[in-house]
Every structure is written in structure tokens, then in C-alpha cells.
Amino acid sequence: MASGRISRRAALRGAAGAVIALPLLEAMGCDDPPGGAPGARSGRAAPPRRFLATYIPNGMAPAQWWPSNVQSETQFDLSPSLAPFAAVRDEMIVLRGITLASALLGVQDGHREGSMALLTGSKIGPEWRVDNDSLDIHLANQLGAATRLPALQLGAVGGWANHGSLSHFKHGGGPDRLVQPLDVFAQLFGDPGLDPAELARLIKRRKSVLDRVASDYEALSPKIGGADKQRIDAHLEAIRTVELTIGKEVVCDPPDPGALPPIADNDLTPWFDAMTQLIVLAFQCDITRVITLTFRNGGGGSSYFPWLGLSFDGEPDYGYREHHEISHFWEDFTDVGNGESKAGNFLAILDWHLQQLAKLVGALKAAPDAEGSVLDHTAVLHGSEHSWAHDKNDMPFLLFGRAGGAFKPGRYLQYGGVPHNQLLVAVMNAMGVPGDSFGEPSLNAGPLPGLG
Known part of the structure; x- marks a missing residue:
């Protein structure tokens, strides 16, 4: 039995600035009713709600995206593009008939306005500025005091740019995206004041951050019960797995930067x-x-996928393998040689993206929380900067998770061309932040109905 109470913000601390936050535990009061005294399971404090936004550039292929054989909200066949989500179908809401209307009210170039409007719901002003913070920034401002990091921005392209970033500050700029897993690891489990180079050297020597907090864990043990020990052990084992994965990446001899x-x-x-x-x-x-x-x-650029056999090599005309270019030809299955077509290559790239997203959703579902899974208390909002070829109608929005009971997944919901601002309001409310509008005032009409 636990012999004491610990804070929800408790962490294991050790040498060289090592810090490991703990999962939610019974010793933190997760079994307590609102009054604070130990009580029945039905009265335990609810786990926190989380928000994750994901983005795949250059849209989708409409003929391959929308469910078919639709009998009802819950009875439909997954389309070829949505097939990767078969294992998490019951955790997904497919949304159709939602427009990115705010992106059409200001400055436009076909792509940038879409990515900037996606989480802001704002029209794009001169010099590519928005009128309000993006939803993730707004939520971080409202909820971030409860956690060590108010928000985390990740990307395969680093820094901040108005061409592809989701996170934007009112009137300009936004937070930088972290690219390297080691940098993210340092943000999560290293003291913010610790020299990143030192943390890299520790991991390179396989000196685990877990080993450096062992004494603090021993001091914590008398305060927690058996169930809590199992949660912490599983949590620490997951951290060690990440350490070993990252460690394998950094122990290799540094390659020539110009050659790789x-x-x-x-x-x-x-x-x-x-x-x-x-x-x-x-x-x-x-x-x-x-x-x-x-x-x-999104938009023009050298976006190739050599691990899918779609590299720049062999494509001198910049026409049938580059992601943005072929997204405009999602219906063109004309053979361009070697069995390739523009549409076929575009669908292969999109399918790879969606497979990765499905793995992420599955991992959130498999991760235990104080009650149920992490996905049970998370809202995952997925989108793109347009539907296809710069069109902002029938946006490919997907919702995953239950957001603590706010959403009822496993459905295909069709709307009549409503602005996506209503979707942003619904997600904001699901996270426990009140309000009946978000973004461009002229497009707001309360939260998107029917999600719960």
C-alpha cells in the first residue's frame, strides 16, 4: 500500500541533470473522488486530455479517399486510402463536407494559406500573417501550466516557416519545430539547463538516464503501491527502449556530411x-x-521518397515522382515507363504517410493510461492544406480518439460544406477550454455538431 501522497508533477531526478516525469499514479490521487478522500473507482479523478495535430502535405485523391457502401454512420467500407486504419477503425471519425473557408479570405498561393489556416481558422493577411494564435498555442496557453512543457512542435523540416508549419503566433512567426529525435529526447527527459552536447555524449556511451535516477526511484518506492510500481516499471522500460534506439543512431562513426x-x-x-x-x-x-x-x-519543392523507389534519379523532367507535382495528377494512371504513373506514385506516397499515422494512432491506443489507454483521453486531428489541386472543399479531416468521452469514434459523418472553424471549436471544447468561436469571426457558428 502507498504510505504517502505525491504530486502529479513529481519526477525522478538524478545526476547530470537527468529528469524523468512519472505517469499518472494512484499515489497522485487518481483513485480519489472529488472530495479528496480515497473512494470507489467511479469517483477517481479523470486523466488529463491531450491534443495532437498531424499534417500530410499536398492533399489526397478524392476517388480513393471517401468511404464506400455507406449504410449508416457506423456501417461503411473503408476506401483504399483509409485501409491502413482498419486496426483502429473504431477509434476514427471520417469527416466530409468541411471547407477550409478562412484560407480563401486573404492572401493565397495555393498551399501556404491552407497550412496556416489549418489550426488558426484565420484569414491570411499581408506578409503572411494570421489574426490569432493557432489552436495548439491557444491550448498551451490555457493548459500548459499543468505540465513541464506547454507544447511540443515536431517536424521532418525544422525551424518555423509559414509554408508547412501548423503552429502560428498572432501577427507573425511561430515556434520552431524539432527534427532530431535526440533533441526531442533531451526536451522530454533532460534538464533544460543541461548542455545538449553532454546529453548526447551520455547517450553515446550508453549511460542510461534511468541509471542516473535509480537512487531517487528507491526513495520513492515506499510511497507507492504495487500497481503504481508496475506502471512505473513499464514506463521506465519504454524509456530505455527509446534510449537504445537513439543510442544506436548516434554511436556510428560520423559520416561525411557532404556524402550522406x-x-x-x-x-x-x-x-x-x-x-x-x-x-x-x-x-x-x-x-x-x-x-x-x-x-x-506542401507546394513546390524537391520532395522525393527514395525508400519507396521514388527518387530524383531517373526523373530528369521533374514530372512523375516529385510529391507536389504528381499531386495535381491524381487521376492520371498513364504508364510513364517501368510500370510507373503519376497517380500511382502519388497514391504510394500518400499510403506511406497514412501507414505511419495509423502506427502512431495504434501506439497511442496500446499505451496504458491511469484509466484505459492514452488514446481514450486524446484528440488527434489530422488534415492537409487542401483537398486536392488547391481546392479547399471536402477537406480530408480525420479525428482519432475519444478525448475523455467528448468524441464518439467509429463513424463517417457528412456535413454540408461547413467551415472548419466549427471543428476547431469542437476540439477546443473537448480539451476542456470553453468558447463558441475560434478564428475568423465571420465563419463561426459554434462547435461542429454530432461528434459526441
Whole structure:
């Protein structure tokens, strides 16, 4: 039995600035009724709600996206593009008939206004500025005091740019996105004042952060019960797995930077797997409750996928393998040689993206929380900067998770062209933040109905 009470913000601390936040425990009062005295399970404090926004650039192929054989909200067949979500179908809401109307009220170039409006719901002003903070920033401002990190922005492209970022500050700029898993690991489990180079050297020598907090864990043990010890042990084992994964990446001899492209360009799959583990741990540890995850930017650029056999080599006309270029030809299955087509290559890229998202959602579902799974208390909002070829109608929005009971997944919901501002309001309310509008005032009509 636990012999004391510990704070929900308690952490294991050790040498060299090591800090590990703890998952929610019974000793933190998770079994207590609102009055604070130990009580029945029905009275325990609810786990925190979390928000994750994900973004895949360059839209989708409408003919391959929407469910078919629709009998009712819950009876429908998954489309070819949505097939990767078969294992988490009951955790997903497919949304149709939602427009990105705010993106059409200001400055436009086909892509940038879409990514900037996605979480802001704002029209885009001169010099590519928005009129309000993005939803993740707003939620972090409202909820961030309860966690060590108010929010975490991750991406396969670093820094901040109005072309591909989801996180934006009112009137300009936004937080930088972290690219390297080691940097994210340092943010989550290292003292913010610790020299990042020193943390890298510790991990390179395989000196585990867990070993450095062992004495603090021993001091904590008398205060927690058997169930809590099992939760902490499972949590620490997950952290060790991440350490070993990252460690294997950094112990290799440094390659010649000019001879090897960055890992994000060479193969995003292991990068995404590492980010998935870190996102799950960040939520499970309650280090942050707000995360955004982007891939590459939408629009023109050299976005190739060599691990799918779609590299720049062999494509001198910049026409049938580059992600943005072929997104405009999602219906063109004309053979361009070697069995390739523009539409076929575009669908292969989209399918890879959606497979990674499905793995992330599955990992959140598999991660235990104080009650149920992490996904049970999370709202995952997925979107793109347009539906297809710059169109802002029938946006490919997906919702995953139950947000603590606010959402009822496993459904296909169709609307009549409502602005996505209502979706942002619904997500904001699901996170426990009140309000009946978000973003451009002229487009607000309360929260999107029917999600609960």
C-alpha cells in the first residue's frame, strides 16, 4: 500500500541533470473522488486530455479517399486510402463536407494559406500573417501550466516557416519545430539547463538516464503501491527502449556530411518510428498535453521518397515522382515507363504517410493510461492544406480518439460544406477550454455538431 501522497508533477531526478516525469499514479490521487478522500473507482479523478495535430502535405485523391457502401454512420467500407486504419477503425471519425473557408479570405498561393489556416481558422493577411494564435498555442496557453512543457512542435523540416508549419503566433512567426529525435529526447527527459552536447555524449556511451535516477526511484518506492510500481516499471522500460534506439543512431562513426543526405531525406520511416515512441511517452508522462507533428511542406519543392523507389534519379523532367507535382495528377494512371504513373506514385506516397499515422494512432491506443489507454483521453486531428489541386472543399479531416468521452469514434459523418472553424471549436471544447468561436469571426457558428 502507498504510505504517502505525491504530486502529479513529481519526477525522478538524478545526476547530470537527468529528469524523468512519472505517469499518472494512484499515489497522485487518481483513485480519489472529488472530495479528496480515497473512494470507489467511479469517483477517481479523470486523466488529463491531450491534443495532437498531424499534417500530410499536398492533399489526397478524392476517388480513393471517401468511404464506400455507406449504410449508416457506423456501417461503411473503408476506401483504399483509409485501409491502413482498419486496426483502429473504431477509434476514427471520417469527416466530409468541411471547407477550409478562412484560407480563401486573404492572401493565397495555393498551399501556404491552407497550412496556416489549418489550426488558426484565420484569414491570411499581408506578409503572411494570421489574426490569432493557432489552436495548439491557444491550448498551451490555457493548459500548459499543468505540465513541464506547454507544447511540443515536431517536424521532418525544422525551424518555423509559414509554408508547412501548423503552429502560428498572432501577427507573425511561430515556434520552431524539432527534427532530431535526440533533441526531442533531451526536451522530454533532460534538464533544460543541461548542455545538449553532454546529453548526447551520455547517450553515446550508453549511460542510461534511468541509471542516473535509480537512487531517487528507491526513495520513492515506499510511497507507492504495487500497481503504481508496475506502471512505473513499464514506463521506465519504454524509456530505455527509446534510449537504445537513439543510442544506436548516434554511436556510428560520423559520416561525411557532404556524402550522406540528412536522415529525414534518406528514409523518414525510422525517424517517424522514433517520434511515435517519444510522442506516446510525452503524453503518458504528462510532460506535455499539446503536440503538433508535420512532415514536409506542401507546394513546390524537391520532395522525393527514395525508400519507396521514388527518387530524383531517373526523373530528369521533374514530372512523375516529385510529391507536389504528381499531386495535381491524381487521376492520371498513364504508364510513364517501368510500370510507373503519376497517380500511382502519388497514391504510394500518400499510403506511406497514412501507414505511419495509423502506427502512431495504434501506439497511442496500446499505451496504458491511469484509466484505459492514452488514446481514450486524446484528440488527434489530422488534415492537409487542401483537398486536392488547391481546392479547399471536402477537406480530408480525420479525428482519432475519444478525448475523455467528448468524441464518439467509429463513424463517417457528412456535413454540408461547413467551415472548419466549427471543428476547431469542437476540439477546443473537448480539451476542456470553453468558447463558441475560434478564428475568423465571420465563419463561426459554434462547435461542429454530432461528434459526441
